[in-house]
Amino acid sequence: MRNIYKLLNIQHPIIQAPMLGVTTPEMVAAALRAGCLGSLPLGDADAETCAQKIRATQQLTDQPFAANIFVNDIPPISEALKQQYDLVKKKLTELSTELEFEVEFPEIESIQPKGYPSQLPAIIASGCKVLSFTFGNLDKASIDLLHQEGIVLIGTCNSLEEAIALERSGIDMICVQGIEAGGHRGTFQSNNIPMNAGFSLLQNVRAAVSCPLIYAGGIKDKRSIAALAALGADGYQVGSLLICSKESALQAFQKERVDRLKEAEIILTRSFSGRYARGIKNKFIDLFEDSEFILPYPYQNKLTQPFRAAAKKHLNHEWLSIWVGESFRDLSRDSTETILKSLQ
Numbered sequence: 001m002r003n004i005y006k007l008l009n010i011q012h013p014i015i016q017a018p019m020l021g022v023t024t025p026e027m028v029a030a031a032l033r034a035g036c037l038g039s040l041p042l043g044d045a046d047a048e049t050c051a052q053k054i055r056a057t058q059q060l061t062d063q064p065f066a067a068n069i070f071v072n073d074i075p076p077i078s079e080a081l082k083q084q085y086d087l088v089k090k091k092l093t094e095l096s097t098e099l100e101f102e103v104e105f106p107e108i109e110s111i112q113p114k115g116y117p118s119q120l121p122a123i124i125a126s127g128c129k130v131l132s133f134t135f136g137n138l139d140k141a142s143i144d145l146l147h148q149e150g151i152v153l154i155g156t157c158n159s160l161e162e163a164i165a166l167e168r169s170g171i172d173m174i175c176v177q178g179i180e181a182g183g184h185r186g187t188f189q190s191n192n193i194p195m196n197a198g199f200s201l202l203q204n205v206r207a208a209v210s211c212p213l214i215y216a217g218g219i220k221d222k223r224s225i226a227a228l229a230a231l232g233a234d235g236y237q238v239g240s241l242l243i244c245s246k247e248s249a250l251q252a253f254q255k256e257r258v259d260r261l262k263e264a265e266i267i268l269t270r271s272f273s274g275r276y277a278r279g280i281k282n283k284f285i286d287l288f289e290d291s292e293f294i295l296p297y298p299y300q301n302k303l304t305q306p307f308r309a310a311a312k313k314h315l316n317h318e319w320l321s322i323w324v325g326e327s328f329r330d331l332s333r334d335s336t337e338t339i340l341k342s343l344q
Ligand SMILES: Cc1cc2nc3c(=O)[nH]c(=O)nc-3n(C[C@H](O)[C@H](O)[C@H](O)COP(=O)(O)O)c2cc1C
Pocket: 017, 018, 019, 020, 022, 041, 042, 043, 068, 133, 134, 156, 177, 180, 181, 182, 183, 184, 216, 217, 218, 219, 237, 238, 239, 240, 241, 243, 323, 324, 325, 326, 327
């Protein structure tokens, strides 16, 4: 069945992308007011934080929305990883002193996430009926558990093989993420730089799987949606279009940086998190990309987090991540509701 209206309880087949660090409960509520699916990003937050964020959003709306989590593998802490961690920590500590940032870096043992299975009881208990995920696939026991609870599952693919693997494992819908997309790649079968352009990927996936497809990457207006509908998409997920919206958590100096953006400044980088993500090139990326100072995800992400927070305090966009996709021009300051209605 490809009726996503019923499965997602929506009036328009448009999905506000989950964007950790940018999406607020207010953004989710505004997407729901526009008759679209709102998505609340939980990343790898612990169960208590997941419950709190869901509750905060439920206080703003009585409509159902999607929760979104990261389902990546977590590499064990080996001696080699510990040594590399200390090397990157030293580098960041020196940089912080140079920049006069006050940063406390955590020890590696304190930042190892518990993994997504520990989040699921809180998500189920909160009553969320749609769960989207990225960076991997759920294990069979989790898929069975979530289905027993009547939860619709949306996985993310960056390749045809990933789409086929998601469908075979019983995932209900697939978010097909094109190379244009802002933020992290959902890919889970490759560590290489992502190559698959959305246009071809969507057509390849449409020909190979029968579940509903949500396309993400580069959607700008009604015309992009019409083109994607012709290529076989059932739903349309928009992220970058909303990063400068009224409800975005980005601060004024970050939105102003986005306003001044030039095409060549939008790149894929592993520097901040250890996984490829699309965002704005800056001094941090110049220093870290292709260097020995990149740990595997999620360790790089966790270690650079307090440094990025300090850069934010200093309103310094050269040392923090701003994720944005290739359709970056003239991003609106309107409300999420107004922007999403303009796509209908
Ligand atoms: C700032 C930002 C943060 C993102 N965070 C997440 C996230 O937490 N979870 C997720 O599944 N996708 C995340 N994404 C990817 C989006 O779901 C989506 O694939 C992408 O925004 C679509 O491309 P577009 O930005 O060109 O609209 C993020 C994207 C951006 C721009």
